[in-house]
Amino acid sequence: MPTKEQFYEISAVARMTGLSSHVLRVWERRYSVVEPRRSDSKRRQYAQGDVDRLILLKRLVDNGHAIGSVAELSMDQLNDRVSHLEESKASETANSAHLTKSVQRIGLIGTMIRQTVREVADGAPFLRIVGEFENVEELQDTFQAGAVDIIFLEKDTLFFEDLNALQSVIDKIEAERAIVIYRFAESRVLDSTAGTNITALRGPIETAGIKLALGALSQPMPAPESDGMEFELESSGDIPARMFSSEDLVRISKISPSQQCECPRHLATILRSLIAFEEYSEKCENQNVEDAELHGFLHLTTAQCRYDMEKALAKVLTHEGIPY
Numbered sequence: 001m002p003t004k005e006q007f008y009e010i011s012a013v014a015r016m017t018g019l020s021s022h023v024l025r026v027w028e029r030r031y032s033v034v035e036p037r038r039s040d041s042k043r044r045q046y047a048q049g050d051v052d053r054l055i056l057l058k059r060l061v062d063n064g065h066a067i068g069s070v071a072e073l074s075m076d077q078l079n080d081r082v083s084h085l086e087e088s089k090a091s092e093t094a095n096s097a098h099l100t101k102s103v104q105r106i107g108l109i110g111t112m113i114r115q116t117v118r119e120v121a122d123g124a125p126f127l128r129i130v131g132e133f134e135n136v137e138e139l140q141d142t143f144q145a146g147a148v149d150i151i152f153l154e155k156d157t158l159f160f161e162d163l164n165a166l167q168s169v170i171d172k173i174e175a176e177r178a179i180v181i182y183r184f185a186e187s188r189v190l191d192s193t194a195g196t197n198i199t200a201l202r203g204p205i206e207t208a209g210i211k212l213a214l215g216a217l218s219q220p221m222p223a224p225e226s227d228g229m230e231f232e233l234e235s236s237g238d239i240p241a242r243m244f245s246s247e248d249l250v251r252i253s254k255i256s257p258s259q260q261c262e263c264p265r266h267l268a269t270i271l272r273s274l275i276a277f278e279e280y281s282e283k284c285e286n287q288n289v290e291d292a293e294l295h296g297f298l299h300l301t302t303a304q305c306r307y308d309m310e311k312a313l314a315k316v317l318t319h320e321g322i323p324y
Contacts, residue, residue: 005047005048006047006048007037007045007046007047008045008046008048008051009043009044009045009046010024010025010036010043010044010046013046013050013051013054016051016055017051017054017055017058018058019054019058024054027054027057027067027071031067031068031071031072032071033053033054033057033067033071034046034050034053034054035050036050049075052075053075053078056075056078056079056081056082057070057071057078059082059085060078060081060082060085062123063085064208065081102126103125103126103127103128104126104127104128104149104150104176104214105128105129105130105147105148105149105150106121106127106128106129106130106148106149106150106151106152107129107130107131107133107139107143107148107150107151107152107175108129108131108132108133108152109132109133109134109135109136109138109139109151109152109153109154110152110153110154110181111154111250112154112203112204112250112253112272113152113154113181113203113205114132116205116206116207116210117129117152117210119207120207120210120211120214124214127214130143130147130148131143131148136151136153136165136166136169139151139169139173140169140172140173143173144173145172145173145174146173146174147173148173148175149175149176149177150175150176150177150178150179150214151166151169151170151175151177151178151179152178152179152181153166153178153179153180153181154180154181154203155180155181155182155183156182156183156184156272156275156276156279156280157182157183157184157185157276157279157280157283158180158182158184158185158189158190158200159185159186159189159283160189160192162180163189163192163193163198166178166180166198167196167198170197170198176197177197177198177199178197178198178199179198179199179201179210179213179214180198180199180200180201181201181202181203181205182200182201182202182203183202183203183273183276183277183280184276184277184280185200185280186284199213201213239299239300239303240303240304240306240307242275242306242310243307243310243311243313243314244268244271244310244313244324246272246275248324249268249271249272249275250268252264252265252267252268252313252317252322252324253265253268253269253272255322263316263320264313264316264317264320264322267309267312267313267316268313270309271306271309271310271313274302274305274306274309275306277298277302278299278302278303278306281295281298281299281302282295282299
């Protein structure tokens, strides 16, 4: 008698493949990677072949392939890609077998970069996260000298005083270096990191950028040249108060909605960038009256834009029934 085919619920497939239920749904909706059948109660049910395909896709994505570039490949093609991948890894291991690499201990400060750094560390046997902290002071108070090799620091805005404070911590705990993921900074601040043990990388950043930073110092992007255009600045007006705190936005950005709408998370990410630039333009050093006028204009304009986006976020949250 033929053997009855076994089917799996989405929670079981998530455990078997290492993919979250949310990612599974997104891959199915956007890329049609598999087509699970539906039970009488409309629940997804995956065949063993679906599970095997998802395991191969995850393996390739974990090793740098974009899901969109491999989603339509056949099982034979997927198996070939994975075989080549394993051969390449074996070759790399053989070529580097004579090298010994000591474990690099990472102290991590930041919220948005946390998952990215974790993914890099999980895939590298010579990297280990030894602590996650709210700020550099907490890290400094926790570790004795020599306990951390690399400091990862997330900063929305980066100024000279931030670099000085970070260098002081590096010296005190005898870390080898620090990698700062920033959103806004002046080119002269970035230029000052050249030749130091502080690497500045513009965020947001993916795992490839983290890996590059761990292997070589990144050159800061040069500031764009002026195109000669002039604008009349009107900076009169009040700065609108914030509707959401930074903690609110972090919480909203982590929401895994039961609905398909992911707008709250995207809006929270946009608002974090606007708030970072708002703070940067407010703090930016002014060399003369024209500078002060320009940055006052940027501060007010960004704040007004931020306020409009906050109202949009509040409307979306209300529509989705998400408390805030």
